[in-house]
Amino acid sequence: MALEIGRRSVLAGMAAMGMARNALAAGPLALKQGPVQANWPSLVDNYRYPEWFRDAKLGLWAHWGPQSVPEQGDWYGRFMYMQGHPMYEHHLKTYGHPSKTGFMDVQNRWTADRWDPDALIARYQKAGAKYFVALACHHDNLDCYDSRYQPWNSLRVGPKKDVVGIWEKAARKAGLRFGVSNHAAHSWHWYQTAYGYDPEGPLKGVRYDAFRLTKADGKGQWWEGLDPQQLYTGAHIVAPDGIDSIDAMNAWHEKHDGQWVEHGPPNDPAYVSKWLMRQIDLVEKYRPDLVYFDDYRLPFGSVGLEAAADYYNRSIDWHGKIDVALTAKKLKPWERFGVVEDVERGFADRIWDEPWQTDTCIGDWFYNIARLKDRSYKSAEQVMQRLADVVSKNGNLLLSIPQPGDGSIDSEEEKILDRMTDWMAINGEAIFASRPWHRFxxxxxxxxxxxxxxxxxxxxxxxxxxxxxxxxxxxxxxxxxxxxxxxxxxxxxxxxxxxxxxxxxxxxxxxxxxxxxxxxxxxxxxxxxxxxxxxxxxxxxxxxxx
Structure with a gap:
């Protein structure tokens, strides 16, 4: 179902959260006012692609968070709650049954104890990166920064550090442009498997941790004072009792919560309100040069437009002009002149009139130890081929180097970066600050x-x-x-x-x-x-x- 939650719903959500109706107009949450209005014509009319972005060509991305801890690859926080999935089996053997040990417990195992951001940034810069992007929040809904509006954040859970803030200082010290990625708009439907149960086996029908835990249950636990429902987003689409086979349960999830949707949870405008507050807080606090939205068009329709206008008006306040890049996916052709289109793990077949970006990873988005064992990373040669193809068509490449939960990178990744460094030392002049020819x-x-x-x-x-x-x-x-x-x-x-x-x-x-x-x-x-x-x-x- 297509649903755009507008300003009226946002204000209603704030009222539901016990907040004043004027919360968007005053105080630290205030949307930044300026020439850019929250509509597409205003974005297109005011936006100009920054020269730094056009010149940069290559960004490196730390798509790093608590889903890196199990070293099993992508979407662990969803798939660990689906009986029969390899990640469920891994979780059962490694951490225990998800009715007792849930993803919130995995989040708290995120140590970052071998993380050396300055050394990594220096390595990425040698490999050609002109901008660096840190993951601020993924679908698992943990803010990896000093979040004012999400208690489940990396200062209270896991590493007990302002991960984004530390990355930001390291990147700017090295002279790189700094960006953040926000994937939290999809947490509400992505996490609904955590409210399910095993349809087969000795714990058949026993609901997983998200279904039963409340703030009161945390007394005396490591998470005392935190409400698990604020992490798991609430029971919006819960599998009914009585499903008695793994295939039937998977089919239910595929139909009801397994689709990529761009609206907020029905009858819960507070979720969207909170997303907007978190986004404004993130931008206000770290002043990123780039914001990556993992969304088609913009998150939540008109609310995403408000976030975009706020960001552009803040840039005018910071720089005297719009000197930032905001990316989203599957834009309409004319929308590409108000927001940079990102083409995830994909290609273009022509030179675009407007600058664009593709993002990809040398392996899985989140660290997967199997990639190291079977040496299935993209090679440095493949990365440079991809970079040349993208740049020839007026684009940038944002490349992720996966990190395990401890924050290091493995030996094969180091070799890939070293070979990229060697290539850039000879050939970088053909890439940086270049422009397309009349043929790609x-x-x-x-x-x-x-x-x-x-x-x-x-x-x-x-x-x-x-x-x-x-x-x-x-x-x-x-x-x-x-x-x-x-x-x-x-x-x-x-x-x-x-x-x-x-x-x-x-x-x-x-x-x-x-x-x-x-x-x-x-x-x-x-x-x-x-x-x-x-x-x-x-x-x-x-x-x-x-």
């Missing part, structure tokens, strides 16, 4: 535009070439190391309307002999690539970038 590239590998389609794409080859420009210099990035003669049809004399390629230089390798005829530019690279990959050529000649 050429080659046999076709890409399907859209989100969540990485697994469908065929590997890039040496015949796949991407172009970038900087001033009067044209760069050709070969997505594989060629063997034999390379032919670039886009640089033939006819394609260039008679303009001549005067010099071809392999970055890090010197001048390359070439021949330009009517059909193509032709040359050969050294056959022994050694440890190098994704070679970059600087193409010089008058008017080539015109």
């Amino acid at each position: 590239g050429e080659g046999p590998t076709t890409l399907k535009t859209g989100m969540q389609n990485e697994a469908e794409q065929k590997p890039f080859t040496a015949e796949d070439i991407r172009f970038t420009t900087k001033g009067e210099t044209l760069y050709a990035i070969l997505l594989g190391w060629p063997r034999g003669e390379t032919i670039i049809k886009s640089l033939g004399a006819r394609a260039l309307a008679g303009r001549r390629v005067e010099r071809v230089t392999l970055l890090g390798g010197g001048t390359i002999s070439h021949r330009q005829d009517g059909d193509a530019l032709r040359f050969r690279l050294p056959s022994d690539a050694g440890e190098r990959f994704v070679p970059v050529l600087r193409i010089d000649g008058k008017g080539l970038t015109a």
Whole structure:
């Protein structure tokens, strides 16, 4: 069901929470007033893409929180409550039955005891990151920062630290732009499995911890003073009694709470009110250069528009102009001029008129020890191929490096970052502060535009070439190391309307002999690539970038 919860519902929610009706108009919660109004035409009319974002091209993301603790990958806090799922089985063996040991207990096991943010930021910066993004809150609803409106936060649970605040200081000290990601709009339906039960087995029908725990139950416990219902979001869509098979239970959840929805919980406007307060608090406190919303269009319709207007007006207050980036997904074409579109784990098949971003991870979003054991991370070569493809189409790449609960990174991830660092030291000039050419590239590998389609794409080859420009210099990035003669049809004399390629230089390798005829530019690279990959050529000649 499509439902936009507007300002009237927000105020009603505040009343339900015992808050004054003018809470949005005064005090620390006040929406920042300014030229930007909470509607799409105003966002589009006022927004201008910041030059720092257009120049940055590569961001590194710490998609890190308590779901990293079990080292099992993504969505542990939902799947651990689904009997028959591998994460349920892992939880049963490792922590106990979810009726007794729930995800809140896993959250408290988040130690961060090997976390060295300054060292990690330095490594990410060497690997090419120009901005850094910290996860502020995922679907598990724990705020990883000094949250004014969510008692379940990382200062009271788990590491007992202001994780976002510490990341922010480290990033800014290193000269990086700083961003935050907010995924909390979906917690309410994502967490409903925690109110369920085993449909089979010795504890059949026994409800999980979220169903039975109240604030009073915390007396004498580690969570004394906290209300589990504020974490688990409340029983909005609860599986009925009497489901007697795992398949039937999974089918029930898939139908009722397993869909990705963009509205708030029916009959609970307080949930949306609290989300808005948390978002305003996050922006006010850390002044991020980028905010990532894990939402289609904007969270909760008109409420998301209020959050966007608040953020842009605050930027005007901080910088004298809108100098921030706000991202959301599946925007309408004209909305991309008021908010940066993010294409999660996906591709574009053309040059976009407006800057955009894709986000991906070298493994699972949350740390999965299996990726280390079977060496199934994306390689540094694959990362650079992806970066070149995105940049050639006017986009940025936001790349996540998963961390286990202790905050370290593993040896394979270190090797990937080291190889990225080596590549950037030679080829970074073709990436940073570049702009697209009139063609993004050429080659046999076709890409399907859209989100969540990485697994469908065929590997890039040496015949796949991407172009970038900087001033009067044209760069050709070969997505594989060629063997034999390379032919670039886009640089033939006819394609260039008679303009001549005067010099071809392999970055890090010197001048390359070439021949330009009517059909193509032709040359050969050294056959022994050694440890190098994704070679970059600087193409010089008058008017080539015109």
